[in-house]
Structure formats: C-alpha cells, structure tokens
Amino acid sequence: MANNDLDGFKLDQRHGKARVRVTRVWRTNHGGNHFMVEWNVSISLISDCLNAYVSDDNSNIVATDTMKNTVYVMAKQCSERLSVENFAILLAKHFTSYYKQVNAAIIKIVEKPWERVSIDGQLHTHGFKLGSEKHTTEVIVKKSGALQLSSGIEGMSVVKTTKSGFEGFVRDKYTALPETRERILATEVTASWKYSYESVASIPQIPLYFTEKYMDVKRVLAKTFFGPPNEGVYSASVQSTLYQMAKAVINSFPDISAVHLEMPNIHFLPANISSKDNTIVKFNDDVYVPTDEPHGTIEATLSRTWSKM
Numbered sequence: 001m002a003n004n005d006l007d008g009f010k011l012d013q014r015h016g017k018a019r020v021r022v023t024r025v026w027r028t029n030h031g032g033n034h035f036m037v038e039w040n041v042s043i044s045l046i047s048d049c050l051n052a053y054v055s056d057d058n059s060n061i062v063a064t065d066t067m068k069n070t071v072y073v074m075a076k077q078c079s080e081r082l083s084v085e086n087f088a089i090l091l092a093k094h095f096t097s098y099y100k101q102v103n104a105a106i107i108k109i110v111e112k113p114w115e116r117v118s119i120d121g122q123l124h125t126h127g128f129k130l131g132s133e134k135h136t137t138e139v140i141v142k143k144s145g146a147l148q149l150s151s152g153i154e155g156m157s158v159v160k161t162t163k164s165g166f167e168g169f170v171r172d173k174y175t176a177l178p179e180t181r182e183r184i185l186a187t188e189v190t191a192s193w194k195y196s197y198e199s200v201a202s203i204p205q206i207p208l209y210f211t212e213k214y215m216d217v218k219r220v221l222a223k224t225f226f227g228p229p230n231e232g233v234y235s236a237s238v239q240s241t242l243y244q245m246a247k248a249v250i251n252s253f254p255d256i257s258a259v260h261l262e263m264p265n266i267h268f269l270p271a272n273i274s275s276k277d278n279t280i281v282k283f284n285d286d287v288y289v290p291t292d293e294p295h296g297t298i299e300a301t302l303s304r305t306w307s308k309m
C-alpha cells in the first residue's frame, strides 16, 4: 500500500473496483467457432492520493467508476483471444503507465468455466455450458514493470472410493476415530501457483501460454491425486497426497516457483444405524453419509528454496 507520513501517523491505503463482470466474444467468420470468456475482475490501485483522505481533495483520485469502464475498453481492444493472465497484466500495465500517481496495480480475475458443448459427438461452434472448477489469477505490476504473477484453480471437487487410509495418528482420551486403510477420500482443491517471471517484459510471448499451463497444472494435480486408472495410488493421508500433488507441479513446470494447495478433508461417514434392539444398517464399505461440515482443513505451500513467495 502507498504509505505516507502524517505527523506521526502512517496511512496505508489503496482503492479499486471489485467484481467487475465482463464477457468477451471472439467470432471467426464463415461459420467458424466462436470463443467466449466471462471474467470477474477486481482492481486495486496503490496511488498517491493522500489528500483525498486527509484534505477532502480528490484531484489525484482515479475514480473507481473509471476503473470499471477501463475493463470494458480493454476487452474491446483485445481483438485476439488472450489468457486471463495476459488480460490482468494488460490492465495493470495500463493503470501504472497511464496515471502518474499510480505506483502499483493489483488485478484479480476469476474466469467462469464456460466450455464448448458437444452435440451428438460434434463440438458446437457457438454453444457453451458451465463446467465446474474456475481459473483464477492475481497480478501485481509496479510502475517499474516489476511483476508478481500467480494463477490458480478454485473448486476442483474430486473423490476416490478406495486407496485411502489414515493410521498411526495421536491416540488419547479424546480420540474416537478408528484407524483405517479403506475409506473414501474427497476434497475440493483450491490451488494457486506463483510464476517466476519478475517483469512484464520477461513473460512468454506465446499466445494463450498461461491458459495451456493452467490446463497442464490441472492435469498434473488430477493425475497425482487419482494415480493410474486401474491401480490408483494409496493415500496415507490428505497431507501426504497434498504434498505429492504440490511436488508433481513444481517438478513438472520449471517456471513455477511455488504452489499453495488447500485441500479440505470432506468426510463420507460410514453409515451404521441401530435401534435399541437391532442393527438396521451395518457398514461394510458400501453405504456412507456424505457431509459438508465439519470438514478437515489441510493446506500447505511448497516452494523452491530460491523462491520469494
């Protein structure tokens, strides 16, 4: 945040516009495919506008309404498809270069997962349906061109019906959980990873580079969580699986310097139902009670030791 000394006080401040929703359609001529994205953009500017706070002087304020309009202007100017990351960088670069008082811009975008539909096995030219997990990005650009870029996934719900257990944990007078080598493992992965590019000028100029990278990271996360299609892979804990997933991402992508994973342990409880006299349902690894809450919370960041994340 811009910090300014005020007679023994320091004011850190930023302002911006949150949740600006925009859709961009790219049409190809002569009955070709249409492409669309829907982005939810949040902008935050760190700027020299102290007088607005302390002297009722708004002369240095970039109005948040102007920021909102800029999203639509920039979307209009993007005549070619681009990744959500590149759109965020474009916006951030605009704010930091167009306004002298803006020192840094923080842009966060969540992309809605519209996917091309397939009708009778054929991809539709202009029809889309909503998928599940969302592609996210967060970009910080300073006036100097210094860049921090991270991307992520929100809401990747995954479950496997075996090859999961939890044993050897602390047992004391509060512990009721039995040890097991057979349970359902379910989670909703939130991931974010930091790219190692440190300036706007150094990012790859390959079109849709970060879109492809997002798909690749998602594939690596899923492959590591599930294991091979027939054998799967045994999970000794959510912690262990999380670590394997994070390690696979770092090992697969040289330009990713750190990855953060949040993997709530979403419990499927064994269904055991008894009356005072009878067992009505006895659990035999077959009937479960799905739950949302409470759930375990397990998260970690894995970084290369030279990373600054």
Ligand SMILES: O=c1[nH]c(=O)c2[nH]c(=O)[nH]c2[nH]1
Pocket: 166, 177, 236, 237, 238, 239, 265, 296
């Ligand atoms: O994979 C797990 N990790 C835990 O930390 C934990 N705690 C718990 O009750 N069940 C599980 N499962």
